[in-house]
Amino acid sequence: MPINIDVSSTDYLRFLPETLLTVFGIIVMMVEAALPAASKRTSLGVLSLIGIAAAFAANIAANESSGPAFSNMIMVDGYGTFFRAVVLVVGFLCILASLGYLEREQSQKGEYYALMLFSMVGQCILATSSDLIMVFIGLEISSIATYILAGFLRDDRRNNEAALKYFLLGSFATAFLLYGIAWIYGLIGSTNLIEIRRALDQGTQPGVLAGLAAALMFVGFAFKVSAVPFQMWAPDVYQGAAAPVSAFMSTGPKAAAFAIFFRVFLVSFRPLNARWIWLVWGCALATMIVGNFAALLQTNVKRLLGYSSIAHAGYVLVALTASSQVGVAAAMFYLAAYALMNIGAFAVISHIAQRHEQYVRIEDLAGLGRREPVTAALLAIFVFSLIGIPLTGGFFGKFYIFQAALNSHLIWLTVLGLMNSGIAAYYYLKIIVAIYMQEPGTATAQLPPPSMSLRIAIWASAIGVLFLGIFPGAVLNFANFSAAALR
Amino acid sequence: MGHVPLSWYLILSVILFALGVAGFVYRKSVITVFLSIELMLNAVNLSFVAFSYQMHRIDGHIYSFFVMVVAAAEAAVGLAIILTIFKNRGTLQIDEVDSMKL
Amino acid sequence: MNLWLIPFFPLIGFFLNGLLGRRLSKPLVNLIAVGSVAASFVCVLVVLSKLWPIDNTYTEHYFTWIQSGFLQIGFDQMLDRLTAVMLLIVTGVGLIIHIYSIGYMAHEGGYYRFFSYLNLFMFFMLLLVLAANLLVVFVGWEGVGLCSYLLVGFYFREDWATNAGNKAFIVNRVGDFGFSLGIFLAVATFHTLDFGKMAAALQGMPAEVGFGALTLIALLLFVGATGKSAQIPLYVWLPDAMAGPTPVSALIHAATMVTAGVYMIARMSFLYNHAPAASEVVAVIGVATAVFAATIGLTQNDIKKVYAYSTISQLGYMFLGVGVGAYSTGIFHLMTHAFFKALLFLGAGSVIHGLGGEQDLRHMGGLRKAMPITFVTLLCGSLSISGFPGFAGFFSKDSILLAAYGHAPWMFWVGAITAGMTAFYVFRAFFLAFFGTYRGHHHPHESPAVMTLPLVVLALLATFGGFINIPEFLSRSYPLGYQENVGRMAISAGFGILGILLAYVMYVAKPALADTVKNAFGAVYTLIFNKYYIDEIYQAAIVKPLEGISRFVLWHGVDEGVIDFGMVNGMAHLVRGWGSLFRRMQSGSIRNYATWVLAGSLLVIFVLGLVGGGR
Amino acid sequence: MVDTVLFIICAIVAIVCGFNVVLQRHPISSALSLIGVMSSLAVLYLLLGAEFIAMAQMIVYGGAVMVLFTFVIMLLNAGTEKASSKSWFAQIAGLPLLLAFVGVLAFLIRAVLPPLAAVAFGSWVGGTAEHIGQLLFTTYLLPFEVISVLILIAILGAVALAQKEID
C-alpha cells in the first residue's frame, strides 16, 4: 500500500472556510469561559459573526484556487462555493436574528453560537464533499449540531420534543443513508463520487443493486430535504424549535442537503437517470401537493412555514427532475432566494412571538401593518416572495425552475407545480390578511420594538430578496457557470 | 465447502437492520428506540466490513470506525436530549411526546 | 348651406338652459327655449327657400364618425322633399308647442329643466330627420327615446311618472334591438349605411321573393318602428307615457317622435319596395293596431288616454299606408295627424290646465261656456280626426284607405270601420267634456292667450291642412299609390259621421244609454276597459319570470350556488379535504413517522431497483 | 468448517439478541441484548479479517457507548413500557412493511448480486491497526480530522442540554 500523501497549502486553503469556522467556534467557547459571569454574552455572537465573515472571505479565496483537496475528499468548485456562501449567509443572518431572541429568553450562551458555527462546518463540508465518507460525516456534523440547537431551550417542552423527534428520526434516516453508502461501496469499491460515476458508466454492476443503493441514499437525502413521504418531521420540528433555529434549520442544512443531493444524483447516479427520474418526478409533485395542501389548514405561523418549506422542497425537486445544467442553476438560485425569504419570515415571527413564543398564531399578527408598518411591509415582502410574486427572489427562482423543467419537457409537472403555487397563495395570504386587513390584536398591541440586530437581519434579508428578484443576473450567472460542475 | 458465502453476512446484516427498524417502530420507550438505531448502525457496519473483505480493501473498516465515532457522539447527544425530555415530562414513553401534530 | 344649424340651435338651447337655467329668470329661459326652436324654424325656411324646389337630394358631410375596416360612417345630413316635409312639421309644430308650454308650465317646478329637455328633443328629432345614413338616424332615434324618458318622467317624485318613463325607454329598447340588428344586417348586405348608396345598390334589382336578407332587414327595422311608433306588440308604453306634461304628449307622443317609424319606412322605401313580404307585415300590423287601439279608446275615461289610444290607432293607419306601398299617403297622414293630434292634446291640456289638473272625463262636462276658445278649436280637431269631409284628416285618411283598397279590400273595410270608431270615441270625449253639466269641483277657467293662440293656429292647420297636397309634392319620389274613388271616400266619411252621431246620441241626447250599452256588453266591456289585460300579460309572461329566473335561478342558483359554492368552493373544499387528510397523517407520533419512512423507502427501492427495468 | 460453525453460532446469537432487543419491554434488557449483538458481531468482524474494528467494536461500542446507555437507563430509572393505543399506523403497517423490506433485500442479495468470495478465516488480514492507521492519516486524513468537530459538538451538546444535572 503506497503511502503518498502530499497535503499542500492549497489543500488547506481549499478547506479554510471550515477551518476558520471551527477555530472561531472554539474561540467562542474559550472566550465565554473567560468572561465574568455577569457580563453580557452578546459579544460572543458578534465574535461568531466575525468568524462567519472571515469564512466567507476564505470561501471566496478558496474559489480562486478551486480543485480537489485532501486526496479527493473535497472538491472546491463554483457549485460548492455557491452553497458554502449560502450556508454562511444563512448562518450570519440567523445569528443576527438570534442575538435578541436569546437575550429575551435569557439563554444567552456561548454554546449556541459555537454549535451554529460547527453546524455550518458540516454544511460547508456537504457543499464541497466529493466522497461519500465526507458526505456522511458532514451530514452528521450538521445534523447533530442542529439536533442540539433544536432543543437548545431545554426548559421548553416544545424545544425538547422538537429535538427528540428530529434526533431520532434523523438518525433513523441516516442509517438508511449509511446503508446505501455501504452498498455503493460494496458494488463499486469506492465512495468517490467521480469514481462511482465512472463505474456506473461502464455498467458492470447490476443496475438493480445500484438502484437499491441509490434508493437507500435517496431516503437519507429526501429525509433531510423533507421530501414526501419523508417530510413528517419538518412541521413538528420547525414548530417546536426556537424561531431563529427554525429559520436556520429550514434553510442552511436544507440547502446543504440539496447541494449534496444534487451532486450525488446528478454526478454519481446520472447513469441511472432513467431509473430515478420518475421517482423524483412523483416525489416532487407529491411534496408540493402535501406541503401546500396541508398548510392550508394551519393556524400556527411557524407550523405553516414548516409546511411551506416542504412545498418549497418540492419546487427544488422539480429542478432535480429536470436534471439539466439549467435545472441545477435554478435550484441553486432558488435555494439562495428561499433561504433569504424564509429567514426573513422566521425572524419577523420570532419578533412577534415575544417571550416564550406565546404569539405564533396567525391571528396574533393582526394589525401589524398599523402598529409597525415597516416590519409589516418587510414581512409582506417575504410572504410575497414565498408566494412567488415577481420582483422578488422567490418568483425568479420558481420561474427559473419551471423553465428548466419545461426545457426538459416536463410539461405536466410544470403545470401542476404552478397550479400548486397558485393554491399556496391562499395560505400565505392569510398572513397578509392578518397584517393588513384586521384590527390589531392583543399580541401586536404590546409589541416592544425589534432589537437592532434583528432589524439588520430582516432588512438584509429583504434587500437580498428584492435584489435577487430585480437583478437576478449576477447570481444567476454564477449559478449557471458553476452548475456546469455537475456533469 | 466449509467456507461461508459472503452473502450470508449480507443477509445477516439485512436482518439486523430490519430488527433495528422493527425496534424503532414497535418499541415504546425512547431509550429502546434509540438502542434500535444503534442496532441499525451495527448492521450497516457488518455490511461495510463484509464488503471490505470481498474487495480486500480496508476502506470499509475506516467507515465502520467513523460510524462508531459518530454513534458515540450521537449517543452522548441523544441521551442528553432524552434527559431533558425526562426532566420536563417525567416520562420516557415515546408516544407521549406528540404535542406537536396536525 | 349649413344644414347643421337646424339641429344646432336647439342643442345650444339645451346646453344654456340645462347648465345655467337654474340661475336664469323665467323670461330668459323662455327666450332661449322658444328662440332656439324659432331660429331653427327660420333656418328651415331659409334652407328650403334656397333649395326650392328640391328636385335633387342635397347632402352635407361634416366629419367621419366611425371608420373601421370597410365600414365608413359619416356624420352626414341630407335634405330632400321628404325631409323638407318632416322639417316643417317638426320645427313648425314644435315651435307652436314650445310657445304653448310657456303658459302650461308656468307654475311647475323644474321649469328650466323642462325646456332644456324639450330643446334636446328637438335636436335629436331634427338629427333623425336630417340624417343621411341609418346610423345617424339611430342616433336621433335613441336620442328622442331618451328625451321621451326624461319628459315622461318629468314629475320624477311620483312613482307613476318614473314607472312610465322606464317603461317607455325599455320597451323602446326592445324595438331598438331589432333596429340595430337591422343595421348590422344592412352593413353585412350593403357594406354601407348611406341611404343613397343603399338605394343605388338595389336600383334595377327585382323585388325579393320569399324570405331573404332584404326582407329580414326590413322586418328588423320595422321592429324598431313598432317600438318607437307604438305598434303591436310594443305599443304598451305610449298610453303610460301620458304621465308626462301635456305639451310633451302633444309634441313627442303625437306629432313627432312616434311618427319616426313611419318616416323611417318612407325613407327606406327602396328597401321595402324590394321586400314585399315585409311590407305586407307592415300593413297588416298597421291595420291591426289601428282597429285594436281604437277599441280600447272606446272605453277610456282619462282624456289623455283616449287621445293616446287614438294616436296608436292613427299611427296604425300610417303604417297601413306605407305598408301598402303608398308612402306619400302615410306621410300625408303623418302631417295632418301632427296638426290635429297636437291640437287635441293641447286642447286637452288647456282643459286640464283650466280644471287644475283634472284629467278624468267623468269629472268634466259643460265646459263649452267656460272655455270657448278651447271648445271651438277642439271641435275642429275632433272633426279633423274623425275624417269629416273637408277637414284635413279626411283627405289623408281617405288617401290611405283608398290605397289600402287597391292593395287588399279587407284592409279598407277594417280601416273604414276603425274610422267610425275613432269618430265615436273622440266625440265621446268631446261631448263628455264640453256638454252636459259640470261634474267637477275645481272652478274652470279659460287658458291664457299664450296657450290659446297656439290652439287657434293648430286649429286652422287641422282644418285646412288637408289642402296641402303632400302626395303630389312627394310624387317625384313616391308613386301616388291610389286612385280617387268618391264612393269609397263617401263610405269612410259615412262611418265617421255615423260615429259622431252615435256619440251624440249616447252622451248628449240620451246619457243613460251609455250605461245600458256598457252593461249589455258586460264581459267584453271589462276586457276592453282593461286594455285586453295586455300589460298584465306582459308582466306575468315576461317581466315576472325574468325577474324570478334572474333572482332564483341565475343569481342564487347558478352564480352563488353552482359556480361559487359548487365549483369554486367545491374545488376549495376538495383541496382542503386532501389537506386535512395529509394533516391527519401528521399524527405527531415518532413511530408513525418512522413507519412512513420505512414505507417510503420500500417504495423508493421498488421504483429505483425493480421498476427501473434492466438488470 | 470452523468458519461455518462460528458464523452460524454468532449469527444465531446476533439474531436472537436482536430479537430480544425488539421484544424486551424493559430498556435495560434491550440494552444488554444489544451488547450481545455487538459481541457476536465482533467475532464476525474477526472472521472477516477486521482485527481493529473487532476491538473497537468491543471497546467503543460494547464498552463506552453501551455503558453510557445503561447508566442513563439506571439514572432515569426507566421502567417497563406501557401499552399505548397511539401510533396505530406503526402497529398495523410496521410488520408487513418490515417483512417486505427484508424480503426484497434478501431476494436482491441472493438473486442479483454476483457470486461473492466465500469467507475463509485468516485468508485476508487487512484490518490491523497499522493498516487502518496508515490509511487514516493519509487518504482519510480529512475525515479523521473533521470528525473531531463531531466529538466537540457532542461534548458541547451534552453540556448545553444537561448542564444543570452536571453542576
Add this chain to the structure above:
Amino acid sequence: MNLLLATLLLPLIGFFVLLLTPRDSKAPFGVALLTTLVTFIASLGLIAPAAENGAQFRSAYDALWVDAPGLQIHFHVGVDGLSLWLVLLTTLLLPIAVWVSQTMITERHKSFYAFLLLFEFGIIGVFTALDLFVFYVFWEVALVPMYLMVGGWGGRRSGPAAVKFFVYTFLGSAFMLSAILYLRSQAGTFDYLEIMSRLNAGQFVLSPTQQLWIFLGFFAAFAVKVPIFPFHTWLPNAYTEAATPATFVLAAAMSKMGTYGLIRYCLTLTSAGAHRCASWVVVLAIIGIIYGALIALIQPNIKRLIAYSSVSHLGFVVLGIFSFSHQGADGAVYQMIAHGLSTGALFLLVGYLEQRRGSLEIGDFGGVATPAPGLATAFMIALLAAIGLPLLCNFIGEFLVLQGAALTRFSWAAWAAVGVILSAAYMFWMYQRTFLGKTNERTASFVDLSTRDWVPLLPLIVLMVWLGVYTQSFMPPITSATSHILDQTNMNNQYQVKLVLPAAGKLTELAHAH
C-alpha cells in the same frame, strides 16, 4: 429621455418618494397627486408618435435586464395604437383616484397612495410590455397592490374578497406562466416581437395542438381577469367590498388587462388556438353579457349591480375580439376605453353616494335627485354612457363589436344585443329607485356635489362625449393596430368569415342574373 420610460418609471419614483414622507400629513397626498399628474402629462407625449402609425411600436425601450447563459431577458417596452389609449386611460384615471381617495379613504392614506402608485407602475407596464416575461412580471406587480387596496380598505368582508380575488387571478396566471415558459422553450426567446417575426418567417412553427394549449394557458389568466363567465365570481365580491377608489381603478383600469392580453397575445401568438376556440369563447362571452345583465337586474346593492354590469359589458369586448373582424376588434378596444370611462365615473358617483349615506343598498335610497340634482345629473350621464346611448362613448364600442360579430355570425350579434336591452332595464330601474321618487327622512338632507367632487368627474364626462362624437381623434391608431393584429392572425390561420346571409357581392350577382 424616453417618454414611455418616464411614464413607466415616474410612478415608481413617486412611490419611493412617498415612502419617505411623514405619515400623518398632507405630503403623501401631494406627492401622489403630483406624481400621477406628471405621469399623465408625460404620457400625453406618447400620442403623437403612436398616432403616426398605430401598427408599430413607438417610444420603444429595449435594455438587457437579465443576462445569464441561456436566459436573456430584455426589458422591452413600447406603445402601439392598441396600448396607447389604455396607457392614457390609466394615467388619466390615477390622478382621479388619488383625488377622490383624499375623502373616500378614511385611514392610512399614505399606504393607499403608495399602493396606487405601485399599481400604476404595474398596469402601465402590462400595457406596454413587449417581452412576455416582463409582461408577466408587471401582470403580477399590478395584482399585489390591488389586492392590498381591496383588502385593506373597504367593507367588513373585504379581506376574504381580496383573497378570493388574488387566489383566483393568481391561479389563472399560473397557467399563463406555464404557457409563457412553454412558448419560450419552443421559440427560444421571451421577446414578443422576436417571436412574432420568427413565427412569420417560419423559423419555428407551433403545431395547432401546441397553439391550442398555449392559447388555453393564456386564456386562463385573461379569462379570470376580464372576467369571462364562469370565472367571474370573484368580481362581485371584490368590487362590492373594496373601498370605492380601489373599485374605481379595479373596474376602470385593471379589468382591461385581461382583454388587452387576449387581443395582444392570444390572437397573434396562438392564432390557430384562438380560432379553434373562438366559438366557445364567444358563447361564453354572450352568456356573460346576458347573464351579467340579468343578475344585475335584481341586485339590491348599487355597487354589486354595477359590478355585474361590468361582467356584461366586458363580455362585449371579448365578443368583439373573438369575432375576428376589423369592426369587432376596433370596437373591442374602443369599448375597453369607454368602459373605463363610464364605469369609472359610475363607481366614483357610487362613492359619493356611499359617502353621503353610508350604505349602498338601493332600498336605503330614494328621491336623491331632489336634494342633489347635480349628483343625479352626473349619474344620469354616466349611466347613459354605460347603456350605450349614441353620441356617448360606449355606443361606438358596442356598435362596432356587435357589427363585427354580425359580420362573422349574425346570431352572435342577435344574442349579444339582448344585453343592450337589459342594460337599459337594470340601470334605469336602479336609477329610479335611487334617485327618483319621494325623498325619505335620510335622503332629504343629502348634500349635492361640491366643486371638489366635480373636479374628477368633469374630465370623464368630457371624454365620454368626445369619444362618442368625434371618434377620429382616437380611432386611427386603434384601427391600424388591430388590422395589423388581424393580419397576423389571419396570416397564420386561414379563417373564412362566414356570413349567414348574402353579402353585397351576392346582390349584384342577382342583379346581373336578371
